[in-house]
Amino acid sequence: MAHKARKRFGQNFLHDKMVIQRIVNSINPRQGDHIVEIGPGEGALTERVLDKIGAMDVVELDRDLIPLLKIRFVIQDGLTIHQADALKFDFCSLQQDEKKIRIIGNLPYNISTPLLFHLFEHNHCIEDMHFMLQKEVVERIVAKPGDSAYGRLSIMLQYFCHAEYVFTVKPGAFRPAPKVDSAIVHLVPHKKPPVEINNFDAFSKLVNHSFTMRRKTLRNILKGQLDIEQIEALGIEPTIRPERLSLEDFTRIANAISN
Ligand code: SAH
16 A cells, blocks of 8 residues: 655655664663654654554654554554644643653654744653754754854754754655755753743744844844843843854843843
8 A cells, every 4th residue: 555755744754774773773762661753654663663662652644644554553552643733732641650751753844843842842741852854954953152053943942952963864765855964863851941031932032033133243133122231241242143142141131131
């Protein structure tokens, strides 16, 4: 029963067995782990993980894939299939005891950023996450101040998680092959936020605003909000550009603005 990959659902199915094995090795599923896969597709990753731990949940949006998954995994009764949109899915509702869930997925690239932000709302019930994303997005996630890929995504993400670039995956590992390189990222939610943000909305607005003007100096960006003396009082150089400011710097500025 062949399934025709749908562009609309961001379907690029993994078929390179070496790559699949490498991903599963980095996930390192252990007996007793509660693993939830987003977008199992035809089950390339699902199969290997299920072999190791015997039970897991999957969240798949495409209705046509559900019967395929049911047939493929009919003998493994540990697979629980949720036909749902991961963007709206309540991941914490799957938690059965104090054991946190581990989330994995070769994600549909068109929804990867909103999906990450949706998942951060469930941070408290998540142990870790392994995702396949567009390589460029992973580079943005792990970028440090001063790196060319550094921006809004780097800062917001580092507030919620510790992030690590695991490895690059070439287009040939998928069917159909995407146009861009992909990469695996490992995210571990912080138990306690690394900084204390007084008003998250104000912080988020500041970061957005700063990176729409990334070539401007901080003094210009903050015009009407903080003057030069106030910026200097935070121990920050007013002529610096936002691409050099750390999460701590943005927090200090946002807290000063919202005070
Ligand atoms: N894990 C599979 C498939 C990856 S393709 C593999 O590696 O081969 C991305 C998968 O995400 C597809 O199965 C697609 O149908 C599914 N998907 C797309 N949007 C989704 C959404 N909003 N919620 C859940 N699954 C989604």
